[in-house]
Amino acid sequence: MNLPNDPIMLMSYLNTQLRDNYPSLEELCKSMCLDETEIRAKLETVGFVYQPERNQFV
Template sequence: MNLPNDPVILLSYVNTLLRDEYPSFEELCKSLCVPEEDISSKLSSIGYVYDPNSNSFR
């Protein structure tokens, strides 16, 4: 699956999936066949990190 390239759009997309469909970031990445590091590094470039307590990037 092609993920959005723009980090802000990616943030919205990933957080929506985490809220609506996946119980964890790990499950989301497995389902999309994308390494966790690919998403994490792109979102950390705009100051966001995954928070497992809220199951979202903050």
């Protein structure tokens, strides 16, 4: 699976997936074989942090 390289597009894509298909970032990463630490780090470089209570990056 090719994820968007741009952090803003990546955040939008992941939030859509989280909203529509996954109860948590952990489940999304397991299902898509992604490194959760890498995803969090990439999005934190542009100020987005995962909020589990909202199940989205903000």
